Amino acid sequence: MKTFQTLSELAAEVGQPPLISDWVTITQAKINLFADATGDQQWIHVDPEKARAGPFGAPIAHGFLTLSLLPIFFDSSFALAQPVMGVNYGLNRVRFTAPVPVGSRLRAHMRLLAVLPIESDGLQLSWEVSVEREDSPKPVCVAEALVRCYP
Numbered sequence: 203m204k205t206f207q208t209l210s211e212l213a214a215e216v217g218q219p220p221l222i223s224d225w226v227t228i229t230q231a232k233i234n235l236f237a238d239a240t241g242d243q244q245w246i247h248v249d250p251e252k253a254r255a256g257p258f259g260a261p262i263a264h265g266f267l268t269l270s271l272l273p274i275f276f277d278s279s280f281a282l283a284q285p286v287m288g289v290n291y292g293l294n295r296v297r298f299t300a301p302v303p304v305g306s307r308l309r310a311h312m313r314l315l316a317v318l319p320i321e322s323d324g325l326q327l328s329w330e331v332s333v334e335r336e337d338s339p340k341p342v343c344v345a346e347a348l349v350r351c352y353p
Contacts, residue, residue, distance in 0.1 A: 213317040220311040223275035236267040265298035275310035294346035307336040324352040
């Protein structure tokens with residue numbers, strides 16, 4: 203994990219190599235909790251027996267479950283010593299490019315694309331995020347995440 207002392211120091215990361223998060227394991231329990239929270243009870247996610255006979259040979263995580271892990275990925279890849287309030291502002295160009303079977307380990311590569319000043323002395327950070335699945339040749343999710351930070 204990389205630690206930045208200030209938002210300005212983090213802003214200097216534009217164009218630098220990506221920050222890499224810790225691994226997160228996708229369990230059937232996580233998938234079931236997400237299904238309960240969102241009401242998405244599609245059998246490919248929550249019925250292991252039926253899913254084994256399905257197109258992926260196992261239950262797979264919801265795409266939005268993978269996307270919802272962004273805060274964990276951010277928290278495990280860098281820290282700010284300066285107290286900051288961060289809020290999600292939105293997403294651009296989200297794609298779920300490969301399935302995430304139960305038992306997969308995921309981590310994110312996050313590259314800071316741009317930093318824009320916003321009201322109240324804040325900054326809007328634009329991050330290119332690529333979520334990889336261990337031992338898989340292609341990412342499972344790619345997105346541009348917009349985060350607003352305020353001192």
